[in-house]
Each structure stands twice: as structure tokens, then as C-alpha cells.
Amino acid sequence: MKAKTGEYIAVHREPVWHESANFVFHAHMGEEAGKNEWEQLWGKATAPNRVVLCCIPFFLYDVALGDEVLLTPDNVLAEVVHRSGQVTFRVWFGERDQANRKDSIREIEAMKPLMEWSSENLLALSVPEEEAQRMADYLQLRENEGVLQYEAGRS
Template sequence: MQVTIDGVTYVSHEAPVWRDEKSLMAMLDLAPFDLQGMREQLWLRQVGVEGNYEVCCIPFYAYGLALGDVVQKNESGNIDRLIRKSGRRALRILFAEPRPLSDSRSALRRAVHIAGLLSEWNGDRHVAIDVPNLSAMQPIFDCVQGEIQGGTAFWEWSDAREFNSP
């Protein structure tokens, strides 16, 4: 979900895949990723050393982060440092408007479910998929290949750029 308040767009995760009763939220300024005026609200849980938190959602916009990565927050409650990578990746797909007759979103949802992968949707056009192992990804790519070639879907890896804080 996205909401704009006083010129700042906040992106939230309505159903974080690892949400539990001990989760908390922190903001991440997306300006270092060329998304000025945007903040992503990530779900975290404390792990190990005081001040270390594990990412419990699949980032929609933040680069260099994935489910299970360990981060630190600053005094303001904002994520400012990546401590340790989890070894997972996130594949993000954006479906453009107008939608073609051969809309692949339902097929993608089925393929993600059959492959046993975790995913989060931001609305009905933007999905982030947890990728613990690349070997399970071919059916996912096959579902959206036609739309990618036709220019009605676009994809990227969240680790296409390194994590960077303001």
C-alpha cells in the first residue's frame, strides 16, 4: 500500500511474510536509490546483538536488501546499516497499465504457490518474490516472459544495486 502525506510517499507492507507477534517496523529513506520523497516501512524482528534486526518482509523498492538480511537502526528509528546478508534475493515485477488480454498475474500467483515461494503484493500490479534458491525460478520467469517481451511487465533484482543509506 502507498499513501502520500505532505509530499512524502510511504510504502507499507500489509502482509509481511515473516510477521509475528514480536515484529516491529522501521522506515527506510529511498532517496539513496533515486526515489526522492519516498520511504519504505519495513517489518523487522530483533536478533542476536542489541540493535540488530532481521528483515521480515520482501522489500518492494529498497535495493541491496532481502528477506532475512540483518540491519541496524539509528536513534531516529530509521534503518541505516546492513550488517549481514541472508543469502536470499528478491525478484520484483511491475505490471504496467493498461493490462493486455494475456494478463499473466494469475499464472504468476499459481507458479509462486506451486514453487513454494513467498511473495508480497503492493496493490495488484507490483509483486516482490523471495528467492532462496535460483533453481526454482524458471516457472516464474516463464509466466511473465511474454509480458516482459511485450513491454507490459518489467522486472529487476533487489540486489541490482548495493544497499545505501542517507
């Protein structure tokens, strides 16, 4: 199976490791209203049908920046073959208070995660495993305050 014209494809306009990326592939996210949904991903080819992920997944679970993945012959993500030790968080700001939003973004940036925006409201973050709890605690605090919603990229 591969992405077809007319199906939803989430794209990465500015992959965090774009300077290393030399390959674009897709991951199937499921089906909505009878149409397949995909996430277009950027990677660095390491061997035939193997790439290291060079972007932070906006929607996929259990795949993180730097993971080495195996692709099908149609260049669709099949499985993770080596974990990078990175943890993904997704932050949704929505129609929240703009002042609190700016403060939150500034505080998140101060923690120095790798960041990638999907839209003006959806931010993907990547941190090393040893920083994940600190980030989760901060995001939970801000969620409790009603400033944002977040989720971890692991199911």
C-alpha cells in the same frame, strides 16, 4: 533523519513473516520533488539497533527478506550486517491481459517463492539464491511475451 508527516511512505500491509515481526522501522529511498520518500519495514529485533527483515522490500535495493540490518538511533536502516541468502524480485503487471496475468501468477506460485503484494499490480518475491536463476529465467520469458515487467532487488 526520520520520516515526517506529509512525506511518501510505502507500507507493508501483510509482511510475509508477520508472525515473527515485533518492530517497525523505515528506510530512506531518496527524494522526489523536494520530499523524502521512505519504505516502512517490519523486522524482528535481535539486539539493540539490530533487526532481521520480516518483509520483502518493494522498492529498496540490496536488502532482502531475512537480512539482519543495523538501525540508526532514529530507527532508520543504516546497513546490512548479515545477508540471509534470499534474492528479491519485483514484478509489475500494470494494465496487461488479465488471462495471461492470472496464468503468470499461478505459475509463479507453483515455484513456491515467498510473495508479498504492494498493490494489485506490484508483487515482491523472495527466493533462496539457488532458486534465483530459475525465477529470473521465468520472469524474463514472461517479460519478453509482454505479460509483465520485472527487476531484481540487487543493484
